[in-house]
Amino acid sequence: NYPFPERAVASLGAMYRYWSWTQQPETEIETFDMDKEAVSKLFANIRSEGRNTIGDAEAQDILKAYGIVTPQSTVAATPDEAVAYANKIGYPVVMKIASPDILHKSDVGGIIVGVDSDQAIREGFDTLIQRAKEHRPDAVIWGCQIQEMVQDAREIIIGMNRDPQFGPLVMFGLGGIYVEVLKDVAFRVAPMSRSQAGDLVKAxxxxxxxxGVRGQAPSDLDAVVDTILRVAQLVTDFPEIAELDINPLLVREQGQGAVAVDMRLILTA
Known part of the structure; x- marks a missing residue:
């Protein structure tokens, strides 16, 4: 018995969704040929240093090993190195503090976007190092990460938390206010098929x-689904990954791909 009709309707809706799920045809889990050895070596090096956290500068190598597109990037130990690399890839660039001890760079003012000149690079380098030392005087600082600035793209977040009962749960949502304020995210268990990854996006x-609404061009959903599948395979291949966040994944217009701009990863203790 239901005291209110709304509860009965909600129960019927849940039953229908479950029935619809049971009627779905079995779909093949999609996998890719990845460079697992490179990731294994990186994890071993991290462990040997007594760490279990991996920030963006190191995570770029993991993403590349799993075929996930990343922006051009390097870690510069000096302002001169930073200027040279920025001129190599072209302005504007993004500057980030590079430290294994600072995962949340924005919390310490460790990111500067739209840097567009040699002088701004040198000033930004000194500023980022100073901010990092003020907030984390004990942190190991490698220098500054100089990264290609990806423009005209929509922010997406892809994450993973490992549930003790269900295993790796892949999270998907729009970035910015949509995830921070509205909590508009969805989850699926990894590994998954291409159709299941598409359903995650639509959820x-x-x-x-x-x-695409109000005249805006549609985003490259194929690239989003492909990235989700590769993340799902990564966290399935390596059960020692406890948490993972790609935030943001910048998605361009349809047919133009997606770029993983920032990632953090935590290994099991």
């Missing part, structure tokens, strides 16, 4: 924004 309330 968020703000999905329509990705398809």
């Amino acid at each position: 968020i309330r703000s999905y329509a924004l990705l398809t």
Whole structure:
């Protein structure tokens, strides 16, 4: 018995969704030929240093090993190195503090975007180092990461938490206010098929924004699904990954791909 009709309707809705799920045809889990050895070596090096956290500068190598597109990037130990690399890839660039002890760079003012000149690079380098030392005087600082600035793209977040009962749960949502304020995210268990990854994308309330509204061009959903599948395989291949966040994944217009701009990863203790 239900005291209110709304509860009965909600129960019927849940039953229908479960029935619909049971009627879905079995789909093949999609896998890719990845460089697992490179990731294993990196994890071993991290462990040997007594660490279990991996920030963006190191995580770029993991993403590349699993075929996930990343921006051009390097860690510069000096302002001169930073200027030379920025001129190599072209302005504007993004500057980030490079430290294994600072995962959340924005919390310490460790990111500067839109840097567009040699002088701004030198000033930004000194500023980032100073901010890092003020907030984390004990942190190991490698220098500054100089990264290609990806423009005209929509922010996406892809994450993973490992549930003790269900295993790796892959999270998907739009970045910025949609995840921080509205909590508009969806989860699926990894590994998954291409159709299941597509369903994960469609499960968020703000999905329509990705398809193009009010004259906006649709985002490259194929690239988003492909990235989700590669993340799902990564966390399945390496059960020692406890948490993972790609935030943001910058998605361009349809047919133009997606770029993983920042990632952090935590290994099991």
